[in-house]
Amino acid sequence: MHRQEELKAFDDYAADLQKEMPSHVPADYVRAKLEALAHNPEIAMAWDLRNVDRNAAKVELQKVQAALFHLQRNPTADPARLAELNAYGERLNIAVQSHAILRKATLGILTDARKLQPPIDEQATALHNDVAAAVRYASTTKVPEEGMPDFANMDDRTFAEWTRKNVK
Secondary structure, eight states: OHHHHHHHHHHHHHHHHHTTSOTTSOTTHHHHHHHHHTTSHHHHHHHHTTTSOHHHHHHHHHHHHHHHHHHHHOTTOOHHHHHHHHHHHHHHHHHHHHHHHHHHHHHHHHHHHHHSOOOOOHHHHHHHHHHHHHHHHTTOSOOOSSOOOOGGGOOHHHHHHHHHHHOO
16 A cells, blocks of 8 residues: 555656656656666655654754764774664665755756757758748749758768859
C-alpha cells in the first residue's frame, strides 16, 4: 500500500512538472529525467524523507551531532557506534534539506528542458524558403529554372557557382 502511494505521488509530481515544460518537450521527458535521478542516493533519500517533520529532524540532528562530538573526543569510543551515528546524522541532514534537494533537482530538469531546441518544422521551413525565394525574385524578370536549392546541404563551391549563375 505504501509503495502504491509513493508511486502515485511520483506520478503526480512528474505530471505537475511536465506541465511546466516547453511545448516541444516530449510527453515523457520529466518522468525519464526523474527516473534517472532516482539512481542518485541523495536525491532518492530526499524523496523518501520529503514528508518528515523538518523541525523534529533538526532537533534530532543536533542531538546526534552532540553525541558524535563527545564520542569523537573519547579515545575508547566504539568505531561501529561512530559510524552508525554518522550515517544517522547524514540521513537526518538529508531529511532537513530534502525540500531544497528536490527543488534543485526540479530546477535542473526545467533548465535542461528550456535549453532544448524545438524540432525543425519541415513544412514551415519549406514555406519560409518559398516565401524568401518569391521576395528575392519579385523585383527581377529572371525566374529560377529548378526552384530553390537546398542551401543547408550545399558546399561552398556549389553555392558560389549557383550565386554566379542566379544572382545578378
